[in-house]
Amino acid sequence: MNLTLRIWRQAGPDTAGSMTTYQVSGISPDMSFLEMLDTLNEELILRGDTPVAFDHDCREGICGACGMVINGRAHGPERTTTCQLHMRHFEDGDTIDVEPWRAAAFPVVKDLVVDRSAFDRIIGSGGYITAPTGSAPEAHATPVPKEAADTAFEHAECIGCGACVAACPNGSAMLFTSAKVVHLNVLPQGAPERSSRVRSMVEAMDGEGFGGCTNTGECATACPKGIPLPSIAAMNREYLRSLR
Numbered sequence: 001m002n003l004t005l006r007i008w009r010q011a012g013p014d015t016a017g018s019m020t021t022y023q024v025s026g027i028s029p030d031m032s033f034l035e036m037l038d039t040l041n042e043e044l045i046l047r048g049d050t051p052v053a054f055d056h057d058c059r060e061g062i063c064g065a066c067g068m069v070i071n072g073r074a075h076g077p078e079r080t081t082t083c084q085l086h087m088r089h090f091e092d093g094d095t096i097d098v099e100p101w102r103a104a105a106f107p108v109v110k111d112l113v114v115d116r117s118a119f120d121r122i123i124g125s126g127g128y129i130t131a132p133t134g135s136a137p138e139a140h141a142t143p144v145p146k147e148a149a150d151t152a153f154e155h156a157e158c159i160g161c162g163a164c165v166a167a168c169p170n171g172s173a174m175l176f177t178s179a180k181v182v183h184l185n186v187l188p189q190g191a192p193e194r195s196s197r198v199r200s201m202v203e204a205m206d207g208e209g210f211g212g213c214t215n216t217g218e219c220a221t222a223c224p225k226g227i228p229l230p231s232i233a234a235m236n237r238e239y240l241r242s243l244r
Contacts, residue, residue, distance in 0.1 A: 001027040001087060004095040005040065007052055010108050013115075017108065019097070029088035033076065034059060034066060036087055037098075053111040059083040061224065064159030067166070068112045069099040074163035074222040081161060081224045101162050103171035105209045118208040119160050119176060125204035126197035127180050129189045148186045155183035157225040167222035170211030175219040177205045178235035179227045185238055195242035202239055 002025045010017025024040050031039070034056055041051035057065035061084040070076035076085045090096065098112065106114040144152075158179035165173050181198050184190035190197070213232060220229035 001025075001029060001090070001092045003027055003036075003090065003093070006095065006097045007112070008099045009052070009111055010100075011110065013107055013109060017111075019099075027087055029086065031087045032059070032083055033070070033085040033087065034083050053109075053113045055113050056083060062159065064161035067101055067114075067161045067163060069097075069102065069166055071097050074101070074166040075161075075224055079222070079224060079226075081159075084224075101166040103162075103165045103210070105171065105173070106162060106165065114162075116160070116162050118210070119162065119173070121208065122173070122177055122201055122204045123160075123180055126193065126200035127184065128193070129184060129187075130192045131189070142188050144187060148188075151186045152183050155179045155186075155227060155231060158183075158223075158227050159225060161224065163222045163224060164219035164227070165210065167218040168211065168213075169216060169218065170214060172213045172219070173205050173208070173210040174213040174232045174235070175223065175227055175229070177201050178231040181235045181238060182231050194238070198235060198238040199242050202235075 002023070005022045005024060006019045007022060008017055009020045022040055024036065024043070027036050027039065034054070037052060037054060044051045055065045055067060057063045059066070061081040064081070066082040067075065068082055070082070070085070075082050077089050078085055100106075100108050100112045101114045105118045106116055109115050158176060160176060162176070164175040165171055181201055184197060185194050215232070217229050220227060
């Protein structure tokens with residue numbers, strides 16, 4: 001495959017960026033999108049140019065480190081992580097635009113790399129439970145209803161990649177925050193902090209400068225792990241409940 005890549009290049013957070021055009025050839029349809037970028041970077045290094053900076057780690061769709069807007073869509077044309085997007089989803093001769101996540105709360109560090117530490121601070125504000133120290137409790141010491149366990153597991157699948165924020169026209173982090181709140185609030189182990197957790201995490205989210213939610217649903221559409229849109233309504237109910 002021969003492709004034309006238009007990639008956002010920005011030397012640092014305080015410098016202006018722009019789209020730069022590159023030509024790549026000999027791309028296998030079985031390559032992942034990140035492997036294709038590796039091929040480009042190898043060519044750039046051999047030419048003495050600066051390679052394109054992008055986030056990645058496990059490359060197995062687990063860690064959530066990779067993330068970029070491809071042809072205007074978070075993670076690209078398939079509902080998966082960028083590292084699991086394969087070049088077979090593109091055509092020979094295509095022009096592909098590659099940009100970083102676009103959100104005020106995700107400032108660009110360099111090229112396609114953004115600072116997503118705002119997510120860490122949201123989790124740090126309430127994403128924990130009260131647990132006694134000492135030996136591990138027996139597995140059946142705290143019964144968990146099947147429905148609650150299923151809901152918690154579904155929301156625990158959130159990998160914090162930020163696609164929900166990048167896809168939202170408002171740059172909202174409601175889907176991410178609701179996943180973290182619902183995950184713990186439906187479990188009996190999360191009951192002691194149930195009210196304080198949702199208040200603290202929503203306040204932390206607002207303090208980071210994320211936009212407000214208007215229920216456009218783009219977040220759930222872009223989420224590679226399928227966090228459901230009703231999670232936001234569940235978090236809103238938890239928040240109102242905590243104010244009583």
